[in-house]
Amino acid sequence: MARTYAGYPINWALQDGSLVIHPLYVKYNSSTFGDIDAAAVKTDLNGCLATADGAAIVAYLAWLLRTKALVA
DSSP states (O other), X not given: OOOOOOOOOSSOOOOTTOOOOOHHHHHHTTSXXXXXXXXXXXXXXXXXXXXXXXXXXHHXXXXXXXXXXXXX
């Protein structure tokens, strides 16, 4: 069975009805951007697998980093 792949927008967004329960999402979802350590996010991002299944959490972590850079 062939898989259909969908890209993720550059700015992460949760789709309606989606439930994000990835441990890295849980790690950051109750933090303000001011409290998030960019170096820690980069370490977590480096530990992600470069697979289609990891694309959503990679997009989320990259969004955190881009947003941190915008408010720096």
